[in-house]
Amino acid sequence: DTEVTQTPKHLVMGMTNKKSLKCEQHMGHRAMYWYKQKAKKPPELMFVYSYEKLSINESVPSRFSPECPNSSLLNLHLHALQPEDSALYLCASSQVGQTQETQYFGPGTRLLVL
């Protein structure tokens, strides 16, 4: 199983809502990632978790709150978002400790903030 799943596929939320994005993988990968991708732009790294601990936060606003409850799950909690946060949110995973390992990406959650 080389699949990373993300739910929901689409999400529409208001600026006062609280919502969560979910990512799951069962490849035994111990590194998981959140990326944000605006239309016609490349993906931009937001967060990296390694062994369920936050290793990189790329100066992401606090209205985005990541969580890694176990080695298979990664969540992104959203609160008080702005319309400019509308984007495709991608999750990825990879092995840890393998210098040539690649990242496996999920299909993404397309978020619209009204």
Added chain:
Amino acid sequence: DAKTTQPPSMDCAEGRAANLPCNHSTISGNEYVYWYRQIHSQGPQYIIHGLKNNETNEMASLIITEDRKSSTLILPHATLRDTAVYYCIVRFPHSGGYQKVTFGTGTKLQVIP
């Protein structure tokens, strides 16, 4: 990680080879060259990677110049399903074990029937 330069777009006739160039003139000795692609509205997909030698897998071939300052991804027989944005990425193997991948702007490949 070294910066990469790719043409913004390319066309290729279906059934012909697609040759996608990437310039990485500031690459360091132990930086790898990776290629990913992103089909419209999907997550990026790993294609191939290499350090010095040319590499081939079931999807593509990677040709790296001897000075390692540039590389070419070759899709030997392009199909309509190969229409995508292709990203060339150069990065160090990360000491922390995880990977910090920085995507450039990529090349939009359009395969034409």
